[in-house]
Amino acid sequence: MKVVWDSYAGASRYILDLRVVNSTTIAPVVVLLSSQSTQRLLQGLRPGHTYQVTLKVFTFYTVACTDTETTMTVPATSQLTFSKAISSTSIKFEWSSVTGADSYILFMEELFGPQRYNQTFTTLAGQVDGLTPSTTYNCYVLSSNHAGKGAKGRVKTIITLVQPPSGVMLTPTGKSTARLTWSSVDKVLLYQVTVSDVDDPGKAPVITDTPSTSTDISNLEPCSNYTVGVSSLNIFMVPGEPPIKATSSVSLDYSCSSGMVTVSWVSVFGATSYRATAVDGTGSSLNCTSASTSCQITMLTCGEKYRVHVAAISDDCQSVSNTSSFETTEPQVSHTCSSNVIVFSWQPTNNTLYYVATSEDNTGAVTECRTVDSRCFFTNAGCGQFYKYQVLAVSSDCSSDVSRPEFVRTSPCLPTKVRTKAECQSDMLITEWDSAAGALSYTVEAQGNNGENYNCTSSSNSCAVTGVPCGEHLSVWIVASNDNCTTSRVLGEVAETVPCTPTNVSASAECSQSSASVEWRSGRGAVFHIAIAQDASGNSYSCNSVGSSCLIEGLTCGQNYTASVIGTNLKCNSSTSQEAAFMTAPCPPTNIEAHRDCDANHAVIVWQNHQPTGTYTATMEDQSGSQLNCTSSTVRTCKITALPCGRTYTVTVSYNDGHCPSISTPISLDSECERQRIMP
Numbered sequence: 001m002k003v004v005w006d007s008y009a010g011a012s013r014y015i016l017d018l019r020v021v022n023s024t025t026i027a028p029v030v031v032l033l034s035s036q037s038t039q040r041l042l043q044g045l046r047p048g049h050t051y052q053v054t055l056k057v058f059t060f061y062t063v064a065c066t067d068t069e070t071t072m073t074v075p076a077t078s079q080l081t082f083s084k085a086i087s088s089t090s091i092k093f094e095w096s097s098v099t100g101a102d103s104y105i106l107f108m109e110e111l112f113g114p115q116r117y118n119q120t121f122t123t124l125a126g127q128v129d130g131l132t133p134s135t136t137y138n139c140y141v142l143s144s145n146h147a148g149k150g151a152k153g154r155v156k157t158i159i160t161l162v163q164p165p166s167g168v169m170l171t172p173t174g175k176s177t178a179r180l181t182w183s184s185v186d187k188v189l190l191y192q193v194t195v196s197d198v199d200d201p202g203k204a205p206v207i208t209d210t211p212s213t214s215t216d217i218s219n220l221e222p223c224s225n226y227t228v229g230v231s232s233l234n235i236f237m238v239p240g241e242p243p244i245k246a247t248s249s250v251s252l253d254y255s256c257s258s259g260m261v262t263v264s265w266v267s268v269f270g271a272t273s274y275r276a277t278a279v280d281g282t283g284s285s286l287n288c289t290s291a292s293t294s295c296q297i298t299m300l301t302c303g304e305k306y307r308v309h310v311a312a313i314s315d316d317c318q319s320v321s322n323t324s325s326f327e328t329t330e331p332q333v334s335h336t337c338s339s340n341v342i343v344f345s346w347q348p349t350n351n352t353l354y355y356v357a358t359s360e361d362n363t364g365a366v367t368e369c370r371t372v373d374s375r376c377f378f379t380n381a382g383c384g385q386f387y388k389y390q391v392l393a394v395s396s397d398c399s400s401d402v403s404r405p406e407f408v409r410t411s412p413c414l415p416t417k418v419r420t421k422a423e424c425q426s427d428m429l430i431t432e433w434d435s436a437a438g439a440l441s442y443t444v445e446a447q448g449n450n451g452e453n454y455n456c457t458s459s460s461n462s463c464a465v466t467g468v469p470c471g472e473h474l475s476v477w478i479v480a481s482n483d484n485c486t487t488s489r490v491l492g493e494v495a496e497t498v499p500c501t502p503t504n505v506s507a508s509a510e511c512s513q514s515s516a517s518v519e520w521r522s523g524r525g526a527v528f529h530i531a532i533a534q535d536a537s538g539n540s541y542s543c544n545s546v547g548s549s550c551l552i553e554g555l556t557c558g559q560n561y562t563a564s565v566i567g568t569n570l571k572c573n574s575s576t577s578q579e580a581a582f583m584t585a586p587c588p589p590t591n592i593e594a595h596r597d598c599d600a601n602h603a604v605i606v607w608q609n610h611q612p613t614g615t616y617t618a619t620m621e622d623q624s625g626s627q628l629n630c631t632s633s634t635v636r637t638c639k640i641t642a643l644p645c646g647r648t649y650t651v652t653v654s655y656n657d658g659h660c661p662s663i664s665t666p667i668s669l670d671s672e673c674e675r676q677r678i679m680p
Helices: none
Strands: 002-004 013-020 029-034 039-041 050-059 062-072 080-085 091-095 103-110 116-121 125-128 136-145 156-159 169-172 178-181 190-197 206-210 214-217 226-233 251-255 260-264 273-279 285-290 294-297 306-313 318-320 324-326 332-335 342-345 354-360 366-371 375-378 386-394 406-409 416-421 428-434 441-448 453-458 462-466 473-481 503-508 515-521 528-535 540-545 549-553 560-568 580-583 590-597 602-608 615-621 627-632 637-641 648-656 661-663 667-670
Touching: 029 473, 080 136, 080 156, 091 103, 091 136, 103 125, 116 125, 178 226, 190 214, 206 214, 260 273, 260 306, 273 294, 285 294, 332 406, 342 354, 342 386, 354 375, 366 375, 375 386, 416 473, 428 441, 428 473, 441 462, 453 462, 503 560, 503 580, 515 528, 515 560, 528 549, 540 549, 590 648, 590 667, 602 615, 602 648, 615 637, 627 637
Parallel strands: none
Antiparallel strands: 002 039, 013 029, 013 050, 050 062, 080 091, 091 125, 103 116, 103 136, 136 156, 169 178, 178 214, 190 206, 190 226, 251 260, 260 294, 273 285, 273 306, 306 318, 306 324, 332 342, 342 375, 354 366, 354 386, 386 406, 416 428, 428 462, 441 453, 441 473, 503 515, 515 549, 528 540, 528 560, 560 580, 590 602, 602 637, 615 627, 615 648, 648 661, 648 667
C-alpha cells in the first residue's frame, strides 16, 4: 500500500499507524518517518483486509495534527492447484482460496492462436467447455475484490485431448473374431482400442494400439458380453475421451436384524439359473441360487463387509457380474485445517434406525452424535488436538459392531504474544512467542518496507533472524506447523533495527573560541542525534538535534578536537560515526601591561600568551577615536612613540594566525606627564 501526504511545516517526524478495521487481535503496523518524507510504500500488510490509515505529525514530542483514511488491500495471489484436460473440448481446474477475494477470474489463452477466454467464478473450482481439440492453452487465475485484482498466478500450460474417432463399426467375422473400423482423426499419433469383458470385470481389458483406422479382434469367448471402444492418442500417448464402461445391474437390500441380504439383478438372455455369492473379508463365502431375478443370502454377520457378485448360468457357459459390496460402515473423516468443523461420514446400511458416532480427544473426553444421516458434523474442534472417531449402526433388533477408528490431528493453535527485538544489533532480530498447542515447528518471516524477506525456523519458542540491515522497520509474521496442518500467519509487533551510522560528518569552529558547528548526513532509522567533541585530554562536550546539525558550546580556545555523531531511535543507538578534526580560534593575549616613558615620550606595551607563529598588534585609542599601534611577531612587547600628552588611551592587543583574529581585554593608559618644576 502506498501512502502519500502533503508536507507539514515545522514537522519533526511523521508516524503512520495502520490497523485492520474491526479487529482487536491483529497487531497494528506503525512506521516512524523523518520530517522530509511525504510518502511511504508499506509492505507486509494483510491482503484482502480493510485498514484504517492514520498519519500523525509530531513537532518534537508533541502531536501537532492527525489525519485518517480507510482503504482495502487487494487479495493475495491465487494459484492453480489442479488442472486436467478431461476431454477434447473441456479442461477442469481447481485453485487456492485467498482471504478477501470476492471472485476468481480464470484466464485461458491459445498459445499459437488468437482465442482468449476468461470466466469468473465464486467457487474454488471450475470447468471451461467449448475449447478446440488438440490445442495448447496458457492458463492462470486472478483473485479479485472491489479494491482491485490480486497478482497474476503462475501460468500452467495445458493441451486439450484429441477428439475420439467417429463412425465406429463392429462387424463379426467368426465365432471368436470381429473387425472394428472407424474414421480417421487429425493430429492422432495412434488409436487405442480397448476390449473389456463385461461378464468378468476382474479380468484386465485387452488394449491394442494401432496407427490404422481398423483392427481385427480375436480370442472372444462365446456366451460373453464385451464393451469395445476406440480413443485417440496424442503425441504424449494420452488417450482422449475414454470408452464407455460397463455398469453393474446388481442391487442389495441388507437387514441387520435378520442377518440376511436380498440380492436382485437384471435377467440375462439365455441364462437358465443364477447364483449369488457373498464373500467376507476373510474369504469365506455364502450363496443362494434362483431361476428368477433375486434370492436371499442368510446367516450374515452384522458389521462385516461383504462383496457380492451374481453368476448367470446356462447349459454352455456362465458369466459373472460386476462386484457389489455392502457393510455396516465405511468411515471417512474430512477436516479442513483452517476450520473448527470435522465431518465424519460413512456408507449407509439398510434397515438402520440411526447411527451413533463418537469423537474422543487427547484427554479422553468423548462427544456423541446420533443421526439418521450417514455423517456427523463435530463442531468446535479444538486446535492442537488429536481425535479418534468411530461409529455403529442401530436397528430395531440389533446394533452393529463399532467401526474401525479414524484419526484426525487438527491444526496447531495460533502462537500468541509474538514479540521481536533487535537487541541493538544491526544484523539480527530475536523473535519470541508463547508455545502453541499441537505445534511441532514454527517459521518466522520478517519483511522490510522495500519487500526484502528474512526468515528462520525453530522447534522452540524463539528464533533469530539474521542478515537484517540497520535502520529497517519490518513486519513480522509467524506460522505454526505440525505433520498435517499449518496455521494462518500471525502478525506480530513491528520490529525496528538499530539506526544506521551517520555519515559525511564535518565540524568547524568558524573562528569561535568556545563553540563549533557539527554537520552530518542522517543514517536511516535515526530520529535523534548526539554530536560529541573530545579534546586531547579526553574531556567531552556534546549537543543534541533531531536534524542534521547542532552547535557544541563550552569549548576552550586554541584547542584541537575530534567530533563524531551517534544516531538513535530512542531505543537503540547507532555505532559512532567517523571522526572529524577541528580547532577552536586562538586564545587572546593576556596580562596586558602599558608603561608610559615621559622622558622618551613613548609607551611600551607588554603581554603574555606568545604563539610560535602569527602577528600581534597593540592598539591605543583615545576618546576621539584616534589610534596608535605597533606590531610584533617575534617578541611579546612593542613600542608606540610620539604620544600626545594629556590624553587617556584604551589599550588592546590582538593576535592573528592568518585565519582567525583574537583580541585581549582592554586596559587604560593616561599619557599626562608632570612638568619639571624650575627652582627659583
